[in-house]
Amino acid sequence: MNEDEIFHLFSLAVASISLLLLALIFVVLVQYTFPVINKMGINYFISTSWNPVFGKEEYGILPYFLGTVLTSFIAILVGVPVSFGIALFLTEYSNKTLKNYLGTMISLLAAIPSVIYGLWGFFIFRNFILEYIERPLYHYFGGLSIFSTTPTGLDFLNGGLILAIMIIPIVSSITTEVLEQVPTEIKEGIYAIGGSRYDVVVHGSIRYSKNGIIGAILLGLGRAIGETMAVSMVIGNATGENALPKSLFSAGQTLSSLIANEFNEANPTSLHPNALIGAGLVLLIMAVIVNLSARMIVSKYKR
Amino acid sequence: MISTISLRVKKKIQNTFLFLFASLSTVIAIIPLFSIIFEVVKNGIKAINLDFFILLPGPVGESVGGIANAIQGTLILVTLASIIGIPIGVITGIYLYEYGREKKSTLISFSVDLLYDLPSIVVGIFVYIVVVSPMHSFSTIAGALALAIVMIPIIAKTTEESLTLVPSTISEAGIALGIPKWKNIIFIVLNSAKSGVLNGIILAVTRITGETAPLIMTSLGSTFWFSGINKPINSLTLLIWRYAMQPYPSAVEKAWGAAFLLLLVALALNLIVKSGGKSK
Amino acid sequence: MKRGSTTKKFLRYLLFSFLIFVYVLYLAILPSSTLVINGAGSTFVYPLISKWSSEYRKVNPSMLISYQSIGSGGGIRLFINKTVDFGASDAPLNKQQMEVAKGVIHIPETLGAVVISYNLPNVNLRINLTGEVIADIYLGKITKWSDERIAKLNPGIKMPDEKIVVIHRAEGSGTTYVFTDYLSKVSKEWYSLVGRGTSVQWPIGLGAVGSEGVASLINQVSFSIGYIELSYAMQTNMTYAAIKNQYGNFVVPVPESVEEAASSLAKSLPKGNESWENVSLVDAPGKNAYPIVSFSYLLLYNDLSTLPGMNEKKAKDLVNFLWWCIHSGQNYSLSLGYVPLPPEVVKINEESIKMIKFKGINLIGGS
Numbered sequence: 001m002n003e004d005e006i007f008h009l010f011s012l013a014v015a016s017i018s019l020l021l022l023a024l025i026f027v028v029l030v031q032y033t034f035p036v037i038n039k040m041g042i043n044y045f046i047s048t049s050w051n052p053v054f055g056k057e058e059y060g061i062l063p064y065f066l067g068t069v070l071t072s073f074i075a076i077l078v079g080v081p082v083s084f085g086i087a088l089f090l091t092e093y094s095n096k097t098l099k100n101y102l103g104t105m106i107s108l109l110a111a112i113p114s115v116i117y118g119l120w121g122f123f124i125f126r127n128f129i130l131e132y133i134e135r136p137l138y139h140y141f142g143g144l145s146i147f148s149t150t151p152t153g154l155d156f157l158n159g160g161l162i163l164a165i166m167i168i169p170i171v172s173s174i175t176t177e178v179l180e181q182v183p184t185e186i187k188e189g190i191y192a193i194g195g196s197r198y199d200v201v202v203h204g205s206i207r208y209s210k211n212g213i214i215g216a217i218l219l220g221l222g223r224a225i226g227e228t229m230a231v232s233m234v235i236g237n238a239t240g241e242n243a244l245p246k247s248l249f250s251a252g253q254t255l256s257s258l259i260a261n262e263f264n265e266a267n268p269t270s271l272h273p274n275a276l277i278g279a280g281l282v283l284l285i286m287a288v289i290v291n292l293s294a295r296m297i298v299s300k301y302k303r
Numbered sequence: 304m305i306s307t308i309s310l311r312v313k314k315k316i317q318n319t320f321l322f323l324f325a326s327l328s329t330v331i332a333i334i335p336l337f338s339i340i341f342e343v344v345k346n347g348i349k350a351i352n353l354d355f356f357i358l359l360p361g362p363v364g365e366s367v368g369g370i371a372n373a374i375q376g377t378l379i380l381v382t383l384a385s386i387i388g389i390p391i392g393v394i395t396g397i398y399l400y401e402y403g404r405e406k407k408s409t410l411i412s413f414s415v416d417l418l419y420d421l422p423s424i425v426v427g428i429f430v431y432i433v434v435v436s437p438m439h440s441f442s443t444i445a446g447a448l449a450l451a452i453v454m455i456p457i458i459a460k461t462t463e464e465s466l467t468l469v470p471s472t473i474s475e476a477g478i479a480l481g482i483p484k485w486k487n488i489i490f491i492v493l494n495s496a497k498s499g500v501l502n503g504i505i506l507a508v509t510r511i512t513g514e515t516a517p518l519i520m521t522s523l524g525s526t527f528w529f530s531g532i533n534k535p536i537n538s539l540t541l542l543i544w545r546y547a548m549q550p551y552p553s554a555v556e557k558a559w560g561a562a563f564l565l566l567l568v569a570l571a572l573n574l575i576v577k578s579g580g581k582s583k
Numbered sequence: 584m585k586r587g588s589t590t591k592k593f594l595r596y597l598l599f600s601f602l603i604f605v606y607v608l609y610l611a612i613l614p615s616s617t618l619v620i621n622g623a624g625s626t627f628v629y630p631l632i633s634k635w636s637s638e639y640r641k642v643n644p645s646m647l648i649s650y651q652s653i654g655s656g657g658g659i660r661l662f663i664n665k666t667v668d669f670g671a672s673d674a675p676l677n678k679q680q681m682e683v684a685k686g687v688i689h690i691p692e693t694l695g696a697v698v699i700s701y702n703l704p705n706v707n708l709r710i711n712l713t714g715e716v717i718a719d720i721y722l723g724k725i726t727k728w729s730d731e732r733i734a735k736l737n738p739g740i741k742m743p744d745e746k747i748v749v750i751h752r753a754e755g756s757g758t759t760y761v762f763t764d765y766l767s768k769v770s771k772e773w774y775s776l777v778g779r780g781t782s783v784q785w786p787i788g789l790g791a792v793g794s795e796g797v798a799s800l801i802n803q804v805s806f807s808i809g810y811i812e813l814s815y816a817m818q819t820n821m822t823y824a825a826i827k828n829q830y831g832n833f834v835v836p837v838p839e840s841v842e843e844a845a846s847s848l849a850k851s852l853p854k855g856n857e858s859w860e861n862v863s864l865v866d867a868p869g870k871n872a873y874p875i876v877s878f879s880y881l882l883l884y885n886d887l888s889t890l891p892g893m894n895e896k897k898a899k900d901l902v903n904f905l906w907w908c909i910h911s912g913q914n915y916s917l918s919l920g921y922v923p924l925p926p927e928v929v930k931i932n933e934e935s936i937k938m939i940k941f942k943g944i945n946l947i948g949g950s
Contacts, residue, residue, distance in 0.1 A: 007485035011398035012407065014391055018459065019414040021452060025421070025429045032432060052755070053780035054677060085328020093325055102329060104577055109336050111573035113513025115540045116562045119547050120339045123346075123555075150748070150789070150804055154796070165335045172332070198317035226422030228516040229544065237753040238790035239782060251753060251790045256424050256516070263428070263520050265654035265755045265781070268663060269679045272656075280428045284421060291420035362633040364919075371609075378609050439664045439891075526633070527649050529615045535651065545652075548793055551630075571598055578595050 026284070033278035036271045044278065050240040052272045059275035061255065061282060063243035067156065068254040068286070070245045071231060072224040074160025075167055079224075080217050082164070083171035088201065090172075091179045103173070110169035118233030121162045126153035126234060129161065134249055149249040152236065157248040159235035163227060167220035174219060174298065178212030179205055211297055218294030226287045232257035255283040340566070347563025350556045360526055360542075366553035370561050372528050376443075376537040377565075379529055380522060381512055383447035388454035389504055395455065396462025396500075401488055403463075419456035426452045427517030435521060443529065443536040446522025450511040457510060461503025465496040502576045509572040513565060515540035539565045620901050623651040624658020624671030627757040627812065628879045630919050631693055632671065635912050639904055646900050655757050655781060662687075662882045665890055668901060670882035673757025674781070675859035686885040688855040688935050691878035692908055694864075694922040696813040696841045697762050698823035698875070702801050703728065703743065709835070711736040713827040714769030714866065714874065720747055720808060721766065722773060723787040728806060736827075743806065750800050750809035753790030755782035761877040762810045765865040769874075810875075813841065814920020828874045829866055836873045841922040844872035849927030855935020856885060881905070888942045898941040905936050906947060 037044050040059055047060025086106060090099050134151030141147045149155070182205045190200045206213070236251025243253045253261075259276050266272035354369045361368030395415060402408050430449040435441055469492050477487035493500065515538075518524075523535040524545060530536075539561045546558035622632070629652035636648040653661075655672040662670030663684045675689055699712060716732055719725040725732060729744040752759045763779040777783050789807075791800045794815040801809045801821070813836050816823055825833040834840045847869030853859055864876040883905070884890065887898040909932045913923040924932070937947060 002483075003486075004484045007488075008402065011394050012402070014394040015398035015408075015411045015415075015459075017391055018395060018418050018455060019411050021455075022414040022418055024433070025425065028429060028432050029425070049784060050782075051780075051784045053778045053783055056778050056780075056784075058784075082328045082331055085325045086332055088321070089325035089329045093322065102333075105336060106332055107577070108570060108573060109332070111509060111569045112336075112339060113515070113540060113565055113569055115513070115515045115543045116339065116343065116566055119543055119558060119562050120342055122547060124338065124342050125335075152789070152791070152800060152803070154791070165332075168332050196314040196318050198314065198321050201321060222420060226420070226424075228422065228424045229540075233544070233547065236790060239753065240784045242753075242785055242788070242790050256422055259424050259428065260516055260519055262755060262782075263431075264523075264657040266660075267656045268660040269683070277428055277432075280422075280425045284425045287420050287422050287425075288417055292417075295416060362630070362637045364630050364633075375609050378606055382610070440666045523651060523653070525649055525651065526636070527647060531615075534621075535649075548795075568602070571602065575595055575598060578591055 029277055029281040029284065032274055033281050034274075036274040036278050039271060044275070045282075048241045048244055050243070050275075052267060052270055054267075054270065057271055059271065059278075061258075061275070061279050063238075063240065063245075064253050064255045064258045064279060065282065066245055067235070067243060067252040068225055068256070068283070070156050070252070071160040071163055071235070071254055072221055074157065074248075075163035075224040076217060076221055077164075078161060079164035079167045079220060080171055083168050083216070083220070084175055084213070086168070086172040087175035087179050090176050091205075092197065092201065103176075106172055107169050109165065114166070114227060114229040115233075117162055117166060117230035121158060121230055121234040122154075125162065126158055129153060129158055133157070138249065146247050147249065149247040151249040152251065154234055154236040154251055155249045156235065156245055156252050159231045159252070159254070160248075162230050162234055163224045166227060166230065167223050170223055171216045171220040174216035175209075175213055178209040178216065181212075182208045215294050215297035218290055218297065222287055222291040222294055225290060226256065226283065228256040228260050232260045237261055255279045255286075259283075343559065343562050343566050346556070346559035347561075347566075350560025351563065355557075355560055359528070360557070363549060363554055364551035366556070370539070370542055370557055372525065373537045373539045373542040373561060374564065375529055376522070376525070376541075377512060377539045379443060379536060380446050380450060380518070380538055381508060383444065383532070384450035384454055384511055385504075385508060387447065388451035388507070389458060391451075392455045392458025392504075392507070393462050393500065395459035396466065397488060397493065399459065399463040400466040401484075415456045415459050418452070419460060422516075423449075423453050423514055424516040424519075427520045430517065431520040438533065440533060441521060441523035441535040442533045443522055444532040446518050446536065446538070447532075449517035449521045450514060453514060453517065454507045454511055457507040458500075458503050461506065462496075462500050465499025465503065466492060468499060469495045505572055505576050509569055509576075512572075513540060513569055515544055519544075619646050619897060620648045620669070620904065621667045622648065622658075622669045622671060622881075623653055623661045623667045624882075625655045625673050625757055625879055626652040627655075627673050627695060628671055628693060628921075630814075631916065631921055634915050634919060635908055638912075638915065639907060642907060643900065643903070646904060648904065654755060655760075656755065659882070665884075668883075668887075668890060668893070671879065672882060673877060673879050674760050675862060675880055676882070677860050678858070681858055681860070684882075684884075686856075686889070688883045688885050688938055689853075689859040690855060690881040690883065690905065690909070690932050690935050691924065691928060692881045692932075693879050693913075693916055694841055694845055694876060694924060695761070695879060696836045696844075696873055696876045696922065697758055697765070697810050698813050698816045698821075698836045699808065699810055699826065700798070700801050700816060700821045700823045701808045702805055704805050705743070706740055708737075708740055709822065710740060710824050711827065711833045712824045714765060717826075718766045718770030718773045721749055721751070721786070721788070722770075722776065723749075745806040748804050748807035749788035750791055750797055750804070750807050751785050751788045752782075752793075752797060752810075757781060757877075757879070758794070758810065758812050759783065761865065761875060764863055764877070765875045768863065768866050812920070813922075817920045826874055828872055829868050830870045830872075832871060834871055834873045836875075838917060838922045840871050840873035841876050842925050843867075843869040844874070844876040845878070845922075846925035846927050847872050849925060849931070852928070852931055855931065856938055881908075883939055885938050886940055886942065887946075893941070895941050895944065898939075899946050902936060902939055902946040905939075906933075909933070909936070 049058040051058040130153035137147045186204045190204045238251040358369035434445040474492045477491040524541040525535045525537045543558045543561050546554040632650045658670040661667045728742045760781045767774040767779045791797045794811045797809045825835045844867035866874045916923045
């Protein structure tokens with residue numbers, strides 16, 4: 001065996017740690033989830049009860065699953081158009097210097113730790129949306145079911161909007177990259193037949209980079225699903241049936257915030273810890289599916 | 304005649320609309336950035352004094368003491384995580400670059416990607432089950448391991464990327480000189496990709512400095528100094544999370560102060576990466 | 584152009600070396616602690632134990648007590664695993680837990696009460712409530728303030744014809760345990776439908792996080808009702824209801840009425856090494872006893888030598904600290920919103936602390 005072969009084996013061994021870790025994480029999570037699924041059966045996934053009281057134990061993660069879906073949906077609904085606008089501004093309206101500065105600023109949003117978003121969301125942003133978004137909506141449109149709960153500022157809307165801010169850097173940077181790759185021939189072709197900048201963007205760039213943009217959206221979604229701290233500080237942390245999304249202003253819980261809030265509190269002689277680990281497993285599977293499809297789309301686009 | 308004019312007007316409106324949409328979006332994204340920085344500085348600066356940097360936290364609710372143990376804890380956790388995570392990450396990156404064509408490597412590259420995507424709280428649960436539970440104790444080392452797992456895929460991916468950017472002429476030149484392949488990779492190719500790899504490492508360090516979720520169930524937090532790697536330890540992020548939710552104004556003020564420090568470090572590290580990338 | 588990039592490079596190195604400098608400073612100069620005693624558990628007693636830990640250093644400077652407020656459930660888990668030297672819990676160990684934690688001693692270290700707070704615009708008098716009425720409000724059976732059952736309790740007050748907005752804690756909490764323990768005791772229907780626990784399945788209501796969340800929600804929402812710790816209500820001057828006790832009196836939660844709840848039951852309390860599972864101070868018999876009251880417990884092992892890293896000296900220090908907590912330590916209770924233990928309970932605790940030994944060696948007071 002020569003030096004190169006030894007190096008090969010050594011680097012293979014080290015690189016295999018990632019594979020090993022991943023397999024182990026999956027196996028361990030499944031193993032610890034098993035007892036609760038054994039007891040609850042399918043109800044673990046479709047029930048809304050969450051009751052750690054001894055003798056009445058019941059665990060259903062549906063509300064938190066829906067909470068994760070709803071907050072991520074809000075994040076996409078708000079964050080993606082904004083990100084797309086930023087990408088347009090950077091590619092269509094900025095010179096190199098402006099683009100550099102703006103790009104750096106947007107990317108700083110990604111450097112802010114999640115717990116600081118939470119702190120800001122709890123003390124600052126909460127009052128803002130309560131005063132200027134939730135109270136007016138509730139006052140004028142309280143009859144609509146999505147605005148029907150008395151607003152408190154600690155709810156799905158706040159959680160979703162914070163997530164929207166947090167996904168902007170990744171979605172906008174990938175969208176910018178994708179838009180930059182639109183061939184100039186396509187753009188010039190549209191200008192040549194008398195098209196305006198609007199036509200170029202709508203009929204040229206967007207159509208050409210559709211897949212890349214979808215990939216960017218999915219990556220944003222993946223980020224939103226796994227995010228924990230910021231959401232746990234602003235979403236209101238309801239449990240059980242109360243955590244079901246009844247309106248944008250109702251308090252809720254996501255899979256990850258549930259784990260962060262309850263993991264250390266869980267009674268060791270109950271199934272509570274297992275139920276929380278199961279929530280982690282579901283979270284893992286959701287994140288993996290979304291990110292995998294995102295990566296497939298983006299990488300296909302890049303090649 | 305009329306139709307051309309109206310068409311021109313329509314186009315003008317469309318273009319204006321597009322411009323307004325793009326610029327408004329940009330402004331909307333920048334506002335939270337400034338608001339966060341402004342609020343963190345405004346509220347955090349009040350907490351900053353000498354005590355803040357050198358003393359242990361006082362009894363909760365009293366406005367005495369500092370957060371020095373949280374600063375110390377973050378530094379120790381990040382250091383230990385880096386000692387574990389950086390070598391593994393870099394070597395994994397080298398492997399993916401050099402032996403990327405092997406069948407085995409597709410599987411490894413796939414798992415590095417998946418590991419990169421894992422929500423960090425899931426990593427926390429995992430370390431809790433395999434380290435905290437058998438050791439019967441929350442510990443510094445458990446926290447560091449969780450952070451290392453978060454770090455590895457980030458470094459592996461950035462290392463691989465920066466190695467692919469090295470012109471093939473450089474590695475070919477080395478091989479032509481008859482240097483063994485491994486020496487060629489480490490001393491020549493890796494050396495030329497140095498700044499990219501370093502940026503990846505700084506990025507990973509920034510990321511784990513701000514991590515909270517995996518520490519909740521691993522390093523837990525503490526009200527004292529570091530007291531051994533098998534004992535719980537505090538961190539800036541844990542302190543922010545715990546103190547922000549206390550009903551006492553003095554605790555909330557310390558949370559803002561800690562956020563101020565953390566933000567300063569995160570932004571500084573980020574700017575180091577950015578300026579490094581540009582000056583090349 | 585070139586100079587620009589050199590300056591940038593220089594600044595970059597400067598920033599970098601500054602960070603490294605700070606880093607080395609903190610790692611090299613800051614001390615490490617040799618922890619003497621480790622505890623964890625209840626968030627409810629966190630401020631009190633935190634205060635004790637700092638005050639006790641004036642008594643014994645070498646004694647460092649680290650307390651992590653991770654919730655009662657977590658405290659019990661760490662105690663059973665022998666990860667901590669003592670646990671703290673708002674609920675006593677149940678039968679299963681007693682079996683795993685052989686040799687556990689319960690030491691009630693302070694008293695807390697839960698008050699029923701409300702927001703009724705234009706009502707300036709303190710309202711009266713009974714346990715049954717509170718249970719029915721939280722079950723959703725009484726929906727309006729003008730309900731005749733509430734009106735009957737408050738003859739002098741004109742109750743508004745408005746819907747009651749029910750508020751409860753969203754996350755697991757010892758406060759919820761005490762509150763639901765009380766409702767379970769006074770309402771059969773509550774007991775069978777919901778039960779008691781640190782987090783329960785609420786039939787109706789808005790969830791809020793922390794006492795602070797409940798308090799601010801009550802302030803914001805007219806015609807709402809919610810429950811918070813007495814300590815929090817005392818510090819924030821909230822209005823709260825008088826509640827009918829077993830004796831038939833409507834009692835306001837003040838330190839005296841809380842203390843009476845504990846002393847009225849003192850005779851029936853178990854010894855420290857017995858099961859405390861059935862101890863409940865809610866709906867206590869005293870004439871002026873406030874009905875929603877609870878102990879918070881410190882959990883210890885009767886043979887400290889079974890703990891990893893424990894030695895005789897450390898065990899002695901720990902026991903002396905406990906002795907101090909139930910005597911001088913009680914002086915810090917009131918200002919923090921807790922209620923000092925009545926003398927009868929202190930006496931039981933003295934006996935319990937004497938049961939704590941190290942390999943059979945007495946650690947305190949000889950006799």
